[in-house]
Amino acid sequence: MSVITKVKQKQIEQLIEKGTRLDGRGPLEYRELKIEQGLIERAEGSARVLLGKTEVVVGIKIEMGEPFPDTPNEGVMTVNAELVPFASPSYEPGPPDENSIELARIVDRGIRESKMIDTEKLVIEPGKKVFIVFVDVYVLNYDGNLIDASALAAVSALVNTKMSKYEVEEGEVKIKSGYEQLPLRKHPITVTCAKIGNKLVVDPWVEEEQVMDARISFAIDEDDNICAIQKGGSGYFEPAQVFEAANIAKEKAKELRKKLNW
Amino acid sequence: MNEKPEKLIDKKGLRLDGRKPDELRPIKMEVGVISNANGSAYIEWGKNKIVAAVYGPREVHPKHLALQDRSVVKCRYHMASFSVQERKSPAPSRREIELSKVIRESLQPAIFTEYYPRTMIDVFIEVLQADGGTRCAGITAAALALADSGIPMRDLVVSCAAGKIENTIVLDLFDTEDKAGSADVPVALMPNLNAVTLLQMDGILTHEEFEKAVNMALEGCKTVYALQKEALKTRYLNVKGEVETETKEEEEAEE
Numbered sequence: 361m362s363v364i365t366k367v368k369q370k371q372i373e374q375l376i377e378k379g380t381r382l383d384g385r386g387p388l389e390y391r392e393l394k395i396e397q398g399l400i401e402r403a404e405g406s407a408r409v410l411l412g413k414t415e416v417v418v419g420i421k422i423e424m425g426e427p428f429p430d431t432p433n434e435g436v437m438t439v440n441a442e443l444v445p446f447a448s449p450s451y452e453p454g455p456p457d458e459n460s461i462e463l464a465r466i467v468d469r470g471i472r473e474s475k476m477i478d479t480e481k482l483v484i485e486p487g488k489k490v491f492i493v494f495v496d497v498y499v500l501n502y503d504g505n506l507i508d509a510s511a512l513a514a515v516s517a518l519v520n521t522k523m524s525k526y527e528v529e530e531g532e533v534k535i536k537s538g539y540e541q542l543p544l545r546k547h548p549i550t551v552t553c554a555k556i557g558n559k560l561v562v563d564p565w566v567e568e569e570q571v572m573d574a575r576i577s578f579a580i581d582e583d584d585n586i587c588a589i590q591k592g593g594s595g596y597f598e599p600a601q602v603f604e605a606a607n608i609a610k611e612k613a614k615e616l617r618k619k620l621n622w
Numbered sequence: 623m624n625e626k627p628e629k630l631i632d633k634k635g636l637r638l639d640g641r642k643p644d645e646l647r648p649i650k651m652e653v654g655v656i657s658n659a660n661g662s663a664y665i666e667w668g669k670n671k672i673v674a675a676v677y678g679p680r681e682v683h684p685k686h687l688a689l690q691d692r693s694v695v696k697c698r699y700h701m702a703s704f705s706v707q708e709r710k711s712p713a714p715s716r717r718e719i720e721l722s723k724v725i726r727e728s729l730q731p732a733i734f735t736e737y738y739p740r741t742m743i744d745v746f747i748e749v750l751q752a753d754g755g756t757r758c759a760g761i762t763a764a765a766l767a768l769a770d771s772g773i774p775m776r777d778l779v780v781s782c783a784a785g786k787i788e789n790t791i792v793l794d795l796f797d798t799e800d801k802a803g804s805a806d807v808p809v810a811l812m813p814n815l816n817a818v819t820l821l822q823m824d825g826i827l828t829h830e831e832f833e834k835a836v837n838m839a840l841e842g843c844k845t846v847y848a849l850q851k852e853a854l855k856t857r858y859l860n861v862k863g864e865v866e867t868e869t870k871e872e873e874e875a876e877e
Contacts, residue, residue, distance in 0.1 A: 458719050458720070458722065458723040459723075461716050461719045461720055461723075462720050462723055462724075464716070465716065465717075465720050469824050472824075473824045473825055473826060474826070475826075574727075576821065581826070584828070584829065585826045585827060585828055586823065586826070586827050586828075586829065586832050587824075587825070587826050588823055588824050589807070589821055589822055589823035590724075590821075590822055591724070591727075591818070591819075591820055591821040591822065592723075592724070592727060593727060594695075594726075594727045594730035594731060595731055596731045596812065596815070596817035596818055596819045597817070597818045597821070598816055598817060598818070599816065599818055599836065599837075599840060602818055602821060602836060603833055603836075606829060606832060606833075607829070610829060
C-alpha cells in the first residue's frame with residue numbers, strides 16, 4: 361500500500377464510520393448499473409455491463425465437442441476471464457494471472473452451482489458429442505468490483521444466447537435454419553461486500569478495494585439460495601460479519617433482480 | 623471405483639465411512655519433517671497425506687516484488703500427479719492457482735509481516751494423496767509449518783469444512799461425499815481472534831443451512847486446533863529432550 365492510499369484509507373474509513381462514502385454513496389448502495397445485450401453480432405450471446413466506471417463485456421461462443429468422461433450426459437460450460445491490459449495501469453499483457461483465474465472461477469461457480477444452464481439439453485450424442493458453451497469475460501475498464509460486474513455480464517450474455525437449430529442425420533449433425541434459446545433454469549446474482557474499518561459496504565469501487573481488509577462474494581439464485589461463496593483479500597471476517605454479509609447479499613440480490621429483465 | 627454410491631447416509635444416520643454427521647476423520651500431525659526447510663509439518667487427515675514447508679523470511683525473488691513496509695507472502699498449493707485416481711498433470715491447474723491464492727490469503731492475517739520488510743516468506747503445500755478437504759488440511763499443516771519456522775504469528779490458522787449430503791449438514795466431507803453431495807463449505811479460522819480467514823462454498827444451501835454449516839465447520843476447527851497445539855508441543859518437547867541429552871553427553875565427555 362502506497363503512502364497516498366494510507367492517507368486515503370483513514371478518510372475512507374472515517375466516512376464509512378459516518379455512514380457515507382468517498383463517492384457519496386450509502387454503505388449498501390450500488391453504483392449506477394447499465395446492461396446492454398446482444399452487442400456482438402458474431403457471438404451467440406453477449407452483454408456489456410457498466411457498473412459505475414467498471415466495464416465488462418462477455419461473449420458466448422458455442423461449439424461442438426466431447427463431454428467430460430464423468431458426465432457423458434451433460435454439455436460443457438467453461439469460463440475464462442481476460443483482464444485486458446488497457447483496463448488498468450497495473451494490468452500487463454501475458455498469460456492469465458491468479459486474479460483473472462480467480463475471477464473466472466468465481467463467475468463459473470455461480471453459474472455452475474446454481475445449475476443455471478440445463479446442460480442435459482446440450483447433448484447431441486451421449487458420451488460422444490455435446491455442445492460446449494464458452495463464457496469469455498473481457499474486463500475493459502477496472503474501477504472496482506469486477507466480480508459482481510462480470511457475473512452480471514455473464515448471466516446477461518447467457519440470457520441473450522441463441523443457438524442454431526440442428527438435426528442429426530445418420531450420425532451427422534446438420535444445422536437447420538432458425539435459432540432457439542439456450543436452455544436456462546436459474547439466474548444467479550453475485551453480490552460482493554467489502555470490509556473496510558470494521559464495516560461492510562457493497563459494490564466497492566477501486567479506491568475502496570485498495571484499502572479494504574477483505575471481501576466476500578455470494579451468488580444468490582431466485583429462490584434466495586446461496587450457490588457459491590468466495591472470501592478474498594488478506595484480512596478476516598468475524599463469524600457474525602459473515603452472516604451479516606450473507607443477509608446483505610440476499611437483500612441486494614433481490615433488489616437488483618427487480619431491475620433486471622431476466 | 624468412481625461409481626456413485628446410492629446412499630450417503632444409512633438408516634442409523636451414519637455416513638459411508640461410519641462417521642456420525644458431526645464427526646471428523648482421524649487426524650495426525652507431525653511438526654518438523656523437512657530438515658532443509660525453516661519450518662515444516664506433515665498431516666494425515668483421513669486418507670489425505672500432505673506436507674507443508676516454509677522458507678523465509680529470505681531475499682525476495684524477483685526483486686521488484688519487494689515491499690518496503692512488510693514481507694511478501696507467497697504460497698504454492700500443489701497436488702502430486704499420483705495423489706488422485708486418474709493421474710493429474712504436474713503443471714499447476716487453474717484450481718491449484720486459485721487455491722494457492724485463497725490459502726495465502728487465509729494465512730496472511732496471522733503473520734506479523736511488518737516485522738520483516740523487503741523479505742519474502744514462501745509457503746509450500748504438497749498434496750501427496752487427496753481424499754477431499756485438501757485445502758483445509760493444507761492450511762492446517764501450513765500454519766504449523768509457519769509456527770515451526772519461528773515467524774511471529776498473531777494466532778494459528780486452522781481449517782475445516784462442512785457441507786450438505788442428502789439433506790443433512792455434515793462435518794468434514796471426504797471425496798465421495800464431496801462429489802455426490804450438494805454443498806461444501808471450507809472455513810479457516812484464527813481461533814483465539816475468532817477471525818474467519820477463508821470461506822468458500824459451492825453447491826446450493828438456504829441461508830439457515832449455510833449458517834448451520836459455517837457453525838459446524840467452526841466447531842470442527844476448534845477440535846482440530848487442539849490437535850494442532852498438541853503437535854507443536856510434542857515437537858518442542860522432543861527438541862528439548864534432544865538438547866538435554868546432548869548437553870549431558872558433552873558433560874560426560876568432558877569428565
